[in-house]
Amino acid sequence: MSETEISALAAELADRGPSEILAQALERFEQLAVSFSGAEDVVLIDMAARLRPGIQIFSLDTGRLHPETYRFLERVRTHYGDRIVLEVLSPDNEQLRELVSRKGLYSFLRDGHAECCGIRKVVPLKRKLATLDAWVTGQRRDQSPGTRAEVAVVERDSVFSGREGALVKFNPLANWSSAQVWEYIRSNELPWNELHAQGYISIGCEPCTRPVLPNQHEREGRWWWESEAGKECGLHAGNLQPARSA
Numbered sequence: 001m002s003e004t005e006i007s008a009l010a011a012e013l014a015d016r017g018p019s020e021i022l023a024q025a026l027e028r029f030e031q032l033a034v035s036f037s038g039a040e041d042v043v044l045i046d047m048a049a050r051l052r053p054g055i056q057i058f059s060l061d062t063g064r065l066h067p068e069t070y071r072f073l074e075r076v077r078t079h080y081g082d083r084i085v086l087e088v089l090s091p092d093n094e095q096l097r098e099l100v101s102r103k104g105l106y107s108f109l110r111d112g113h114a115e116c117c118g119i120r121k122v123v124p125l126k127r128k129l130a131t132l133d134a135w136v137t138g139q140r141r142d143q144s145p146g147t148r149a150e151v152a153v154v155e156r157d158s159v160f161s162g163r164e165g166a167l168v169k170f171n172p173l174a175n176w177s178s179a180q181v182w183e184y185i186r187s188n189e190l191p192w193n194e195l196h197a198q199g200y201i202s203i204g205c206e207p208c209t210r211p212v213l214p215n216q217h218e219r220e221g222r223w224w225w226e227s228e229a230g231k232e233c234g235l236h237a238g239n240l241q242p243a244r245s246a
Helices: 003-013 018-028 039-051 067-083 093-103 114-129 178-188 194-198
Strands: 032-035 055-060 084-089 134-136 154-156 168-170
Touching: 003 018, 003 154, 018 039, 018 134, 018 168, 032 039, 039 055, 039 067, 039 084, 039 178, 055 114, 067 084, 067 194, 084 114, 093 114
Parallel strands: 032 055, 032 134, 055 084, 134 168
Antiparallel strands: 154 168
16 A cells, blocks of 8 residues: 555544454455454454454564463463464574673663564564564554554554555554453453453563552553653554654
């Protein structure tokens, strides 16, 4: 799709519901996959599996996830069976070995999380996205006022698009709240990560995630030693750019 077509589609779907946005995405793209890590993504998996049985799902195994998260991934795999194809992506062993040998296991506490996330998340994601024409994420505008307040339901992926054409990024839950996500999960009896019962809301790698206190924003539990403005791991780095494309 051209950038003009993406902008037009974003305007057309701006106020539509998640299932309708997903239906439009699946109608337009055969090489499309849903990114999976948290509660929002299970909602999208459930909707997508109804629309396209055998839908491609991928998840990033950084090697440093909580045990509860690994169990969660397997519960989702079991719950949906052959209605989804779940691929777990791993970082490059040599890149990881070199980083750990040079800087140790906790360099992100000194240097910021970008380098570690780049190896553990961004490089595997880039390899996967190179095989796709579009991908679906669970981003919501209310997740992070500092970086996600302007997320569109459809956009050109400004970070991962290649020279030969635009990679289209669908964010069907952009207009939803956390309450709507959890109402869908409860109503449809979907699997969820046990860590949510322990005060975790936004869940990433074990060393970089902690529970939040009452009235704290959910992203305050991620990379708490860094500024709010930089709390993206590279998967959605386009959110940090001053100029956003539709």
